[in-house]
Amino acid sequence: MTLYGYRLPAMSSLILWGLLWEAIGQMEVSFFVPPLSEVIVTLFEVVQTSAFQKALWETAYAFLAGVFFSIVIGIPTGILMGKNRLIDELLLPWVNIFLSVPLTALVPVLMVLFGFGMTSIIITTTLFAIWIIILNARVGVMQINRSLVDMARSFGASPWDAFVKIYFWAALPEILGGVRIGIIRAVKGVIIGQLLISIVGFGALFELYSNNFLMSHFWAVLLVLFALAFSISELLAMLERRVAYYAAKR
Amino acid sequence: MAMPQTKPAPVATTDIAVSARSVSKTYGETEALRDMTIEFPRGQLTSLLGPSGCGKTTLLKIIAGLLEPNSGTIEVNGKPVTGPGEDRAFVFQDFALLPWASVMRNVAFGLELRGVAKSEREAIAAKYIADVGLKGFEKSFPHELSGGMRQRVGLARALSVNADVLLMDEPFSAVDEQTRRKFQEDLLSLVQNENKTFIFVTHSIEEAVYVSDQIALLLPRPSRVSEIIRPSGLRMKDVDNIRRDPEYLDTVDRIWALLRSYVE
Amino acid sequence: MTDQSQRTLATAASQGRPPLTKPARRDFFGRLTPALVKHRPLVLKLVSAAVVFGAWEIAGRIPVSYAFPTFIESMAALWSMTVDGSLFVAYGETLKPLVVGILISTFIGVAVGMWIGLAKWADWLFSPIFIVMQAAPLAALIPLLVMIYGIGLTSKVFVVCIMAMPVIVLNTAGAVRNTPSSFIEMGQSFLASRAEVIGKIILPAASPVIFSGLRLGVSAGFIGAILAELKITPTGVGDIISYSRSVADYASMYAAIFSIIVLAVVFLNLLERIELTLFEGNARGYASD
Ligand SMILES: Nc1ncnc2c1ncn2[C@@H]1O[C@H](COP(=O)(O)OP(=O)(O)OP(=O)(O)O)[C@@H](O)[C@H]1O
Numbered sequence A: 001m002t003l004y005g006y007r008l009p010a011m012s013s014l015i016l017w018g019l020l021w022e023a024i025g026q027m028e029v030s031f032f033v034p035p036l037s038e039v040i041v042t043l044f045e046v047v048q049t050s051a052f053q054k055a056l057w058e059t060a061y062a063f064l065a066g067v068f069f070s071i072v073i074g075i076p077t078g079i080l081m082g083k084n085r086l087i088d089e090l091l092l093p094w095v096n097i098f099l100s101v102p103l104t105a106l107v108p109v110l111m112v113l114f115g116f117g118m119t120s121i122i123i124t125t126t127l128f129a130i131w132i133i134i135l136n137a138r139v140g141v142m143q144i145n146r147s148l149v150d151m152a153r154s155f156g157a158s159p160w161d162a163f164v165k166i167y168f169w170a171a172l173p174e175i176l177g178g179v180r181i182g183i184i185r186a187v188k189g190v191i192i193g194q195l196l197i198s199i200v201g202f203g204a205l206f207e208l209y210s211n212n213f214l215m216s217h218f219w220a221v222l223l224v225l226f227a228l229a230f231s232i233s234e235l236l237a238m239l240e241r242r243v244a245y246y247a248a249k250r
Numbered sequence B: 001m002a003m004p005q006t007k008p009a010p011v012a013t014t015d016i017a018v019s020a021r022s023v024s025k026t027y028g029e030t031e032a033l034r035d036m037t038i039e040f041p042r043g044q045l046t047s048l049l050g051p052s053g054c055g056k057t058t059l060l061k062i063i064a065g066l067l068e069p070n071s072g073t074i075e076v077n078g079k080p081v082t083g084p085g086e087d088r089a090f091v092f093q094d095f096a097l098l099p100w101a102s103v104m105r106n107v108a109f110g111l112e113l114r115g116v117a118k119s120e121r122e123a124i125a126a127k128y129i130a131d132v133g134l135k136g137f138e139k140s141f142p143h144e145l146s147g148g149m150r151q152r153v154g155l156a157r158a159l160s161v162n163a164d165v166l167l168m169d170e171p172f173s174a175v176d177e178q179t180r181r182k183f184q185e186d187l188l189s190l191v192q193n194e195n196k197t198f199i200f201v202t203h204s205i206e207e208a209v210y211v212s213d214q215i216a217l218l219l220p221r222p223s224r225v226s227e228i229i230r231p232s233g234l235r236m237k238d239v240d241n242i243r244r245d246p247e248y249l250d251t252v253d254r255i256w257a258l259l260r261s262y263v264e
Numbered sequence C: 001m002t003d004q005s006q007r008t009l010a011t012a013a014s015q016g017r018p019p020l021t022k023p024a025r026r027d028f029f030g031r032l033t034p035a036l037v038k039h040r041p042l043v044l045k046l047v048s049a050a051v052v053f054g055a056w057e058i059a060g061r062i063p064v065s066y067a068f069p070t071f072i073e074s075m076a077a078l079w080s081m082t083v084d085g086s087l088f089v090a091y092g093e094t095l096k097p098l099v100v101g102i103l104i105s106t107f108i109g110v111a112v113g114m115w116i117g118l119a120k121w122a123d124w125l126f127s128p129i130f131i132v133m134q135a136a137p138l139a140a141l142i143p144l145l146v147m148i149y150g151i152g153l154t155s156k157v158f159v160v161c162i163m164a165m166p167v168i169v170l171n172t173a174g175a176v177r178n179t180p181s182s183f184i185e186m187g188q189s190f191l192a193s194r195a196e197v198i199g200k201i202i203l204p205a206a207s208p209v210i211f212s213g214l215r216l217g218v219s220a221g222f223i224g225a226i227l228a229e230l231k232i233t234p235t236g237v238g239d240i241i242s243y244s245r246s247v248a249d250y251a252s253m254y255a256a257i258f259s260i261i262v263l264a265v266v267f268l269n270l271l272e273r274i275e276l277t278l279f280e281g282n283a284r285g286y287a288s289d
């Protein structure tokens, strides 16, 4: 978007929306919408409280653990599915089902099986992230140019060489794409898990603030959370772009 | 057939670099090759010419050891082929370059897989990169090169492993006409200077006549060799004059007359 | 290489010889049961389902946990819920916010997406909001929605909307933006009006991607609908889950969850089927090899 010859940077409209928020807040249209300036002041107070830091730590822990498990289990499973037709045909229906099914419905089961704590949240996070990682790793391996495989074989590559020097790199753009979407889903999963299980992390914090009608606290935490999620997603997109140059050229 | 053909002279086995004997190949229901027998003399270039889908790529991959025939044998230098080997190198129609690797690494990749030390293989690769005219592009990546330049990378990679037999699957199909002519001339001098055996798949009659010592015309599926044509006089001629030579023009016409029936 | 007569000659030996009649190699299964090979995908799906449900049954019998009923117990519970009609009553409740929310998201989402895709300034103004929404854990808004709109249908519809809308908007906008410019120029060269270009070229060209955005939106909406029932007020299927958990009737709880998953799978497959039928031509256009 250009204005009088100036190119407006992407996302700069958020400033406009922020101003609108401030105006609505100042006009006291709704009790639920405090002015942005007030929210930001609160934000700096909130982030220093131990309750916030504890919630952040608990969330980060569950998130990282969930992402770790979904990557460590997901990528090899996907590669295996891409390489072996029988395994693929046995697993693919389930991967597709769990990719699009409302996983929120499974959280109550996790709660009764694994208790109301960290374990359930980590499993929820993993369940949100893993399927797309599996699926993308599978697609990445399956679309590898046949000629590349033939080429490696014609030079007598060992299976290990072929894997390390061809398969992994050739599938890397798709794998990274899957990991990026998986991580974004994990952010959602960890929050949904905390909301439903609700005695840990931000789930507990939101409960506390909304029960006490601390609106600017609530918004402050929400802002932090959204900003974190957005930064993670942008960072991953940036990483992905670094290998994109060869994704289209295979 | 109306074609005048020299009687097959008895051939000393040492002169034959590659031979295919009664090779058959079926893909599920599709019978690609049936009882194909053909020999490729050492130090010469043989073109495979035939209608699309007749099994040229299939034959080349069987010789490379990338595909297993349903029956029949392939011998390279008198030894039966059981899989890919160091005596053969493949030039892929779609180049098969590693998009994440530089030109240098791509050219040296065959040597890398054969366990040649880095400094040594890069020295060899550098020589072939220069040979194919890509000096200065060692650090470039495939996506920064034109189609013709990529093809040369693939060619340099196949040459760098110094295999006896070069299997080329429509290697010039992705390059423009000028580059193609340049490549054809280069290929001729390569055949002259290196005692290598070239097996060359092409769709272009003119190209086949221009570069080949012998041309194998293949029948449509299930494929067999219909005819072997040897534009023998042409190889003596000066490269620059071949396209004006009556024998060149006659041979092109003759092949077209033979292939025409398949197209119609 | 001067003497041409010394040149060797390949032989076309196969001519005139009877063709070698060797049957194509068949694998073990191929000879034994051609029917099995023909229906291999289906057979493997059934095998796969049998393995998973069998494992569930065995795990339930051990049992791995007091809260882990067997597959058969769960199916029996599902059956009794179906027979006494309580399942249908529950889904009547559950589907209400889902359907309303999806309808709202579809109309607003496609409209806003088209707008973003067509007008640069709309892109600048609205895109960032939906990009952030897409990345952000919007579920965190639920406590706020409950505060503002209470625990009724409105809140639940809202939850479905905020989950489903971003992906619909972004897919629509992307599809509109990526319409090949040659299509549009072709239209312009035939003097099509702006409305005609949009209605006859851009919209049809974008519809496959818009539709798959809708499918993703429905999938996200399902998550929202169940989340709303579990988090805001237990109604419908969420109520069955919460209630049977509180009275430790785990078989019913698993049955309800199982039914949601089946419903979602059936519904999303149906959408995919529709997508394939509607846009068959488009898919064919990309066919290669
Ligand atoms: N992997 C495969 N599976 C099934 N059929 C195949 C396969 N590869 C090739 N075929 C069939 O075998 C026949 C020969 O294929 P091949 O690729 O060898 O032809 P070609 O002579 O190289 O054709 P072109 O000149 O078009 O490259 C074709 O009819 C093709 O349909």
Ligand SMILES: [Mg+2]
Residues within 6 Å of the ligand: B056, B057, B058
């Ligand atoms: Mg071919």
